Amino acid sequence: MTDGNWTILISVGVTFLFMLGVPVFLVIGYWVIGMSLVLGLPLINTGSALADVFTDGFALLAMPLFILTGDLINRSGIARRLSDFAYACLGWLRGGLAMASLGACGLFAAISGSNSATTATIGSMLHPEMVKGGYDERFSAATAAAGGTVGIIIPPSIIFIVYGFLMNLPISELFVAGIIPGAMMVGGMMLVAFFICSRNKWGHLIRLELARVLKTGLGAWLGFFAIGLVLWGIYTGKFSPTEAAGVTVGFCIIVGFVSLPIHALMGRPSEERDFRERGISEYLVVQGFSPLELPSITMRSAQITGILAPLIAVSVVMQQILSVLGAQEIIGDFVRGMGGYYAVLFTSMAIVFFAGMVLESLPVTIILAPILAPIAASVGVDPIQFGVIFLVGASIGFITPPYGLNLYVASGVTGVPYFRLLRYTVPYLFALLSVWIMVALLPALSTILIPSG
Template structure:
């Protein structure tokens, strides 16, 4: 039996395992081990590569810290205040609560950097409110899934950290480059949301009240401060992304510890919490505080974040080894030759986008990024695409994969937190999918959207 036949059999075998639901880490790991035996590579190489990723990848330290930040702002109540503010601004428009869900996803993403955390948090909070407000439950769940795509584009972003680590690009520049494209994506999804809700007559309108907007804006001041802290520190160079993540975690812990005792003092004698009352009925002091959390809750919050990190970090490490083996097999050269043969600037760019889109349909964004970015980025740079712009194009395409069947991670997350079956979401995700694809091509054709805010290089 030839080596080529064995390689094909191993690849088919792990593909079947993936389709049967075996975790991606194990699928890639088994493929790496099998290929190492076939190619005669020492298994010591795998251990050395894994060690190098965790010892030399200082930038990757930001990943667990931003994951922890997302859990802290959710448990403290900051995420709820951001949602209230978004609804106050948009609730007067047809479909306003659904649009507010997308806006809240954008605000939450600006602190957490995670698509699944964004979908789960906003979906669990606002799906019941949307259902009670006259929206179809399937559309409500699909809205949370679509809004979660902003989690890896609006900075800070876990996947931008991974991309910058792999391609040796300044992570701070990548964060800044994601701001305008993230806003464009949010605007495109809100437009699609408005059209769908207007056609179906969904949603209960609330009057536009400047007083309510101001009050909820004041109530969300801690969230705005956290967003501003991250962006200011990274944009001005005061913090590296890793340091910004550490500072934000510290800020969230202090807020949680300080607010909890003060918040408890404001409980009414009948046991009602300030958050249970209408916004108009809350006092100024109540609006300045959030629910918070105690020191005894911190271990459980940290453990949840550690579990997510424990899933992502080994996947990054083993995928780096996968890159090396693909290089030995000549896969990178084959893909490079195919894409380059397409012709000039736009042909190469659109072919690369098509590859990312198709890959995102069957793989999570992390392996897509780790496997394809080192192959496609140099090709794009060779035809004149700015490396930072291509990073944004690549990752916007990867984010669209979160709501693209058959994989669609955000669809599974939204289904889990809302109880709506996965296949019932697919019809209602289509308008958002079209809106995001249109935004994606706009980002690809207008380089300034990705580079306008960057400092001169």
């Protein structure tokens, strides 16, 4: 049997495994090992490549730290305070709780940097409240899934770290470049939520009260401080992304430890009382957590890192094998053959979109970014702008079936079956695609905030 036939056979085999639900890491790993044997590549090279990804990549250390940050702010109660503030600002509008969920996703993403953590946290907190408030359970679950897409766009972002590491771009500039597109994604999805809820008369309206906004805003001060700390440190160059992640983790741990005894002295948890009944002091302190809980929180974060880190490593090896097979040249020649600036740009976007339908954002980024980014640069696309374009497209893949990782996460935390989410995911998908096109056509949306010089 020829090498080409073996390649087809192995590729079909692992595709079948993927359809059966085998984890993506194992699917790619089986393909890598099988193709290494077919091409006569020593397996020791695979092991060395896996090790080199992390021993030579200081920037990737930020990934587990930002994942831990997401778990810490959720457990400490900071995430709940951010969602309360968003609801106080938007609850007077039809669909206000749905829009507050999306706003809370944006605020949570500005600390955690993870799409799945954003979907899981906001979905588990606000889905029951939305259903209780008269929203369709399918719509509320789809809202959590769609809102989580901004988790990898609004800085800090785990996938921006990976992209910057691969393409040798300043991660701090990528972070800043994602601010406006991320805000636009949240705004576009809020408009969708407003129109859907207005048409269906979903949601119980609350009065817009300045006292509620001020009190909940005061209650979310720790979350705002954490967001400001990360953005200030990265924007001014005081912190590298990895250092910013470490500082944020330290801040969240201190907040958790200090808040717990103070919160306990107050007796009844403030979250159980109406905002009018709560004193100012109750808004200044979150629930917190004890030092004894820290190992379990860390272990949960480590489990997520243990899923993502091997996937990054094995995807890098997959990229190397694809290079040996000439896949990069084939895709590169195809894209170059499209012609000029816009043809190359939109062809690249189409490739990213369809790849995101069947693969998670990490392998999409690791496999396609080194192929498409140099071609885009050769026709005049700014490298930072293309990074944002690429990753906005990858984020949309989180709600596009058949893969749609956020759909699985939302289904898991809400109990709504996967396929029942799809109907209300489609309007959000169109909103995100509209924003994506705007980001592609208007480079200033990605680059205007980046400090010159």
